[in-house]
Amino acid sequence: MPERIGILTGGGDCPGLNAVIRAVARRSLDRGYGVVGVREGWRGLVEGLLEPLDYRTISGILPRGGTIIGTSRTNPYRNEGAVDRVLQTAEAERLDALVAVGGEDTLGVAARLHADHGFPVVGVPKTIDNDLSGTDYTFGFDTAVWIATEAIDRLHTTAESHNRVMVVEVMGRHTGWIAVMSGIAGGADVILIPEQPISVEEACAELAQRHGRGKDFSIVVVSEGYRLTYESGEQRGVAKEVEADQFGHVRLGGVGEALARDIEERTGYETRVTVLGHVQRGGSPTPRDRILATRFGLKAADLVHEGRFGRMAALQGDAIVDVALDEATSRLKTVPPHWYETAKAFFG
């Protein structure tokens, strides 16, 4: 039975991380285990940055956004000697188990450490992008969709007042989950996502059709990972920084601006752009995310208690189950065609 359990949160922060920390710690402390927070994701294990978590430290954190133990995008597999230091820290700190809370990158490292070294780790799926396989939903996603939907609602009234096209750029990296769900909820007139890239010409035709029906304002939601696609066959991705991080990701952003220029030029409609950015990750989690994060945290604590390492808590239907970490991290969960079809029913 484990006596000392570590928790780390890695990758981009998202609402609900503190709810997971609270649930893992509460259940583990109640069982008499010691619990420590590993600071700043995998960096904390590389550099030995740990702090004890007790009932006091986890009190009052359920509604708080961000993570009380910090996060980073450190990849031990990209830094010379770092994997050895992770193993040494775990041993020196007498960690019997680790709960890693993260997306494909953080959990990819966890899966590899488990496969290569039998590292005693369980995973919890976190990301506003909702792109992790093995789970129907990740926590943080519902809050991001809520924030984006509220922004779309607000943009509607100003778009209508000025007869404008409003382009809203949302996050999601290489998947269009946030765009599709907030677009459906907010009544977007066109949605552009990486998985099924309709052309700029098609998008403009939808807007022209709508205006032809007497509506002289429109909302266009574009996912940051959408590649500008033209009928000629040309495709162009837009990124803020081309230099990749330690997990090989470039920093996306800017496609909204380019798309807005294209729409204005092609249709003649006055067009403005709003980039929602990190506001989608900030602040308090929705009740749904608090509950999902709490259930995931309890499940992770139970997996540790049962010694079932290399597993990840997951949501399937309404049930919290566990799946293999490598299954969850081996491929991205993209938006299936039927969801995009639902959104398309309201285009134009």
Ligand code: F6P
């Ligand atoms: O993975 C979450 C996410 O917010 C993506 O949607 C986005 O592309 C990326 O992180 C932004 O990363 P950073 O916070 O490093 O700018």
